[in-house]
Each structure stands twice: as structure tokens, then as C-alpha cells.
Amino acid sequence: MRSRFLIGLAAAAVLTAAGGYAAAQPSKAGAGPPSKTWTPKRTQWGDPDLTGTWPLDSLARTPFQRPERFGDRATLTDAEFAAADQSAAKQRSLFDKEERIGKLSVGHWTEYGEPTHQTSLIVEPANGRLPPMTAEGKARAAKMKSSWSHAVFDDLSDFNTLDLCITRGLPASMLPFPYNNGVRIFQGPDFVAIQLEIVHEMRIIPLDGRGPLPANMTTWLGSSRGHFEGNTLVIETRNFNGQAPMVIVGPTNQPVPTSKSMRIVERLTPTGPNTLQYEARIEDPVVLTAPWRMAFPGTRNDSYKLYEYACHEGNIQVAGYIRGTSPRFEAYRAAKKKEIEAAAAAPRPAPGS
Numbered sequence: 001m002r003s004r005f006l007i008g009l010a011a012a013a014v015l016t017a018a019g020g021y022a023a024a025q026p027s028k029a030g031a032g033p034p035s036k037t038w039t040p041k042r043t044q045w046g047d048p049d050l051t052g053t054w055p056l057d058s059l060a061r062t063p064f065q066r067p068e069r070f071g072d073r074a075t076l077t078d079a080e081f082a083a084a085d086q087s088a089a090k091q092r093s094l095f096d097k098e099e100r101i102g103k104l105s106v107g108h109w110t111e112y113g114e115p116t117h118q119t120s121l122i123v124e125p126a127n128g129r130l131p132p133m134t135a136e137g138k139a140r141a142a143k144m145k146s147s148w149s150h151a152v153f154d155d156l157s158d159f160n161t162l163d164l165c166i167t168r169g170l171p172a173s174m175l176p177f178p179y180n181n182g183v184r185i186f187q188g189p190d191f192v193a194i195q196l197e198i199v200h201e202m203r204i205i206p207l208d209g210r211g212p213l214p215a216n217m218t219t220w221l222g223s224s225r226g227h228f229e230g231n232t233l234v235i236e237t238r239n240f241n242g243q244a245p246m247v248i249v250g251p252t253n254q255p256v257p258t259s260k261s262m263r264i265v266e267r268l269t270p271t272g273p274n275t276l277q278y279e280a281r282i283e284d285p286v287v288l289t290a291p292w293r294m295a296f297p298g299t300r301n302d303s304y305k306l307y308e309y310a311c312h313e314g315n316i317q318v319a320g321y322i323r324g325t326s327p328r329f330e331a332y333r334a335a336k337k338k339e340i341e342a343a344a345a346a347p348r349p350a351p352g353s
Contacts, residue, residue: 038231038270038271038272039231040231040270041273043187045189047187047189047207047228048228048231048232048233048270049187049270050185050187050192050233050268050270050276051185051186051187052184052185052274052300052302053182053183053184053185053300053301053302053304053306054183054184054185054276054298054299054300054301055111055181055182055183055299055301055304056174056175056176056177056181056183056298057111057112057113057176057181057304058113058114058116058298058299058301059113059116059121059175059176059296060110060111060112060113060176060177060178060181061084061087061088061112061113061114061115061116062115062116062118062119062120062121062176062296063119063120063121064120064121064122064175064247064253064294065120065122065128065129065130066119066120066122066127066128066129067119067120068127068129070119070120070128071127072126072127072128073119074118074119074120074123074128075117075118075119076115076117076118076119081115081117084115085114085115087115088112088113088114088115091107091110091112092112093107094106094107095107095108109178109179110178110179111176111177111178111179111180111181112178113176116296116297118296121175121294121295121296122292122293122294123293123294123295124281124291124292124293125290125292130254130256130288130292131288131289131290131291131292132288132289132290133256133287133288133289134285134286134287134288134289136259136286136287137256137257137284137286137287137288140257140259140287141254141255141256141257141287144160144245144255144257145157145158145159145160146159146160146162146163146245146255147159147160147163147321149255151325152325152326152327153318153321153322153325153326154322154325154326154327154328155322155326156318158322159318159321160244160245160248161220161243161244161245162198162199162245162248163318164318165199165311165312166199166220166244167199167201167220167221167244168196168198168199168244168248169220169221169244169245169246169258170221170222170237170240170244170264171246171247171264171280171282171294172244172245172246172247172248173196173198173199173201173221174266174278174280175247175294177198177248180197180198180307180309181197181198181304182195182196182197182304182305182306182307183195183196183197184197184306189207190206190207190208191204191205191206191207191208192205192207192226192233192235193205195306197306197307197309198309199309199311200308200309201221203221203224204224205224205225205226205235206224206225206226207226207227207228209227210225212225212238212239213238213239215239217239218239218240218241218242218260219239219240219241220240220241220243220244221237221240222237222238222239222240222262222264223237223238223239224236224237225237231269231270232267232268232269233266233267233268233269234265234266234267235264235265235266235267235268236263236264236265236266237263237264237265237266238262238263239260240258240259240260240262241260242257242258242259242260242261242262243258244258245257245258246258246262246282246284246287256287256288257287258284258287259284259286259287260286261284261285261286262282262283262284262286263282263283263284264280264281264282264283265280265281266278266279266280267279267280268298271297274299274300274301275297275298275299275300276297276298276300277295277296277297277298278295278296278297278298279293279294279295280293280294280295281293282294
């Protein structure tokens with residue numbers, strides 16, 4: 001919600017007082033495509049070791065969808081990268097500037113990281129943009145609501161799943177966000193767990209060869225099954241409930257729905273001591289006319305701290321949005337306004353009295 005801005009600033013104040021904030025030391029973008037010569041460290045049971053913190057903040061300067069001016073060009077020129085790097089440095093400098101003047105603003109709130117050479121996180125289709133929606137997808141998109149797209153809120157159906165502090169969904173949870181970009185991987189002999197800082201979710205991925213869930217059992221993040229192909233962790237996820245957005249609606253993202261038919265295949269490949277390549281192929285024939293694929297480098301940064309994501313604790317902001325905008329609460333707002341005006345007009349005791 002737009003109110004997250006104020007919540008983020010309050011959180012920044014707490015974190016700064018506690019002695020650190022993730023945005024002060026952004027992660028650096030990782031290496032490119034997988035190295036054919038790299039031999040990753042192994043776990044005690046022989047799997048490639050992917051454990052650690054892999055924050056997405058280093059990707060926040062790379063657009064999700066490619067700006068149309070680049071056409072099918074997948075990488076920046078040296079000059080374009082230099083300009084992007086200069087812009088990122090200016091953004092990062094806001095943190096220190098706000099520290100000097102004692103003011104908390106976007107420099108503490110946002111995690112913009114550093115640019116990559118990619119023109120977009122989407123690499124297929126060739127234009128780096130989401131495929132067109134089907135007729136059904138367009139119909140569902142037209143009905144999607146969120147705190148970014150509406151000014152009047154009447155009930156819970158006017159909010160999306162992130163507004164309600166339920167989930168960002170997939171694949172959105174594996175994409176960078178303005179804040180709380182922590183992603184942490186844990187491994188065991190038969191499971192991989194991926195912890196997501198936003199909405200404090202944990203993806204549990206069995207590696208023991210078990211079969212899929214029945215088709216009628218669905219969840220917000222779907223049901224995942226994983227295995228290793230050489231050094232690459234492959235995760236296939238199905239059984240989505242179709243109620244979360246494919247990407248979070250915002251100033252730069254169009255509403256894209258999901259259906260129970262969505263299928264995601266992710267590939268995580270170590271490329272160096274502290275780097276990996278992440279890829280995900282997403283298909284949802286109910287809402288999109290073709291599959292799409294995103295791919296980008298990741299960097300292990302175990303100094304990045306994951307904090308509690310309280311969202312708006314107790315969902316009080318949802319009630320506030322409804323009471324503050326719904327025609328049903330017009331009398332309530334009028335009464336509150338009179339209370340405030342009366343309090344403002346009441347005589348104040350003289351200082352020292």
C-alpha cells in the first residue's frame with residue numbers, strides 16, 4: 001500500500017538505531033551465465049551447496065520488463081551501463097546524506113542496489129516483455145484491484161494479497177522489491193527451504209522423489225518438487241490457487257492474474273564461490289498466450305539481515321482505508337472531523353499553568 005512508505009520510514013528508524021540497515025551496504029550483482037569449469041562446494045550428503053542469503057536488492061536497478069526503446073537488445077552498451085551506474089551511486093548516496101542531516105526518507109527506505117548489464121529481467125520473449133494476455137486473462141485483469149489502482153475501498157475484495165499481508169505469490173516473490181529483499185536458502189538431504197523476507201514465507205521443496213499433490217489441493221505458493229541436474233537445482237511448482245497476482249501491481253506494473261493452471265520451473269546454478277544464476281520459466285495458458293522466462297545473476301551476501309516483516313500489524317491499515325474512503329462510512333468520517341475541529345478549537349492551558 002502507499003501507506004507502506006510511512007511504515008518503511010518508521011522501520012528504518014528502528015533499524016538504524018539498532019546499528020544497521022540493509023540498504024546501507026547493497027549487494028553487488030553476481031556473475032553472468034553458468035561457468036562450465038566451476039565446481040561448487042558440496043554439502044555433507046553430496047549436493048551442490050546453495051546455502052546462504054541471496055538478497056534481490058542487487059537487481060532492483062534492472063527493469064522487470066524491458067523498456068520498449070531497447071527492442072530485442074538484451075544488454076546495455078558500456079555507455080548505458082556507466083550512466084546506470086552513476087544513477088545508482090546517486091541513489092545510494094541518499095542514505096549517507098539523510099544520516100548527516102538527521103532526516104529519514106527514501107534513502108533509508110529503498111534498496112536500489114547496483115545495475116546489471118541486462119536491459120530487463122525477462123529474457124524470453126525476445127523483446128523482454130510479458131506475452132499478451134488471453135481473452136480470459138484480460139477479463140480477469142480488468143477485475144483485479146489493489147491499493148495502487150483504486151482510491152475508494154469498500155471491502156476486502158478491493159485489496160490484493162500483498163495489501164492483505166498474505167503473500168506476494170509466485171513468481172513475484174522471487175523478484176526484487178523496493179525493500180525487504182532478503183532470500184535465504186537452507187538445505188537438508190531431502191529438502192531445500194527458501195525463506196522469503198516479505199510476508200515472512202518459507203518455501204519447502206522436497207527432493208526425495210515424492211509425487212505431486214492431487215490437482216484439487218492448491219496453495220498460495222503452489223506445491224514444489226525439486227531435484228538436481230548436475231550442479232543445477234531444478235524446482236517445478238504447480239497446484240496454485242490462482243488468487244495471487246503474477247507480478248505485484250504498482251506504478252510500473254500492469255495487473256497480471258494467475259490461474260490454477262500456472263506452472264513454474266526454476267533453475268538455480270552456482271557460477272562461483274558466492275554467485276549463482278537464477279532462471280524461471282512461467283506458463284499459464286489460461287491467462288497468457290505464451291510462456292515467458294526470466295534469468296538473472298545472484299550474489300550471496302550473508303551480511304544482509306532479514307528482519308521481521310510485520311506488514312501493517314493487525315491489518316489496521318485495511319480497516320483505515322475502508323473507513324477513510326467507503327461511502328458506507330461517510331457519517332463516521334463527518335463525526336471524526338467534528339471531533340478533530342472541536343479539539344483544535346478548545347482553549348489550551350497557558351504554559352506553566
